[in-house]
Amino acid sequence: MDLNLRKAIKSNINGNSANDLEATIVDAIQSGEEKMLPGLGVLFEIYWENATEQDKQEVLDALEKAVQ
Template sequence: MTTLDLRQAIINRVQENSKEQLTDVIQDSVGNDERTLPGLGVLFEMIWKQSNTSEQTQMVDTLYQHLHQDGTSNPSPS
């Protein structure tokens, strides 16, 4: 029996999705049940690995700004 890791299982689940379907997966996962977080993490990892240094810096800057704005950095699913 072949062991399939979580990362590969998530990739396999969305690999054939259209752009619209990928958008739906992301939008449905953001702010939802914590069980969706590993999937978003895998998708973010894919984006990160394909981004150049400038794009990575922009993502970190955006995250940093969000985490340090007016004490509202604690995201809530509800």
């Protein structure tokens, strides 16, 4: 069986509104379940692929501050 997790996650969130996406992110974080991490990773990957260089730098700066 060929399971493409990225494709399945993208299919599940296709057409979601900003509110839907926020609810997904908040739920994943609040639940603390490991199984939610791939979905967050795919969301981040989608963001990163579509972000400007300035957007990427802002995220990197925020992450750097957050992990210190």
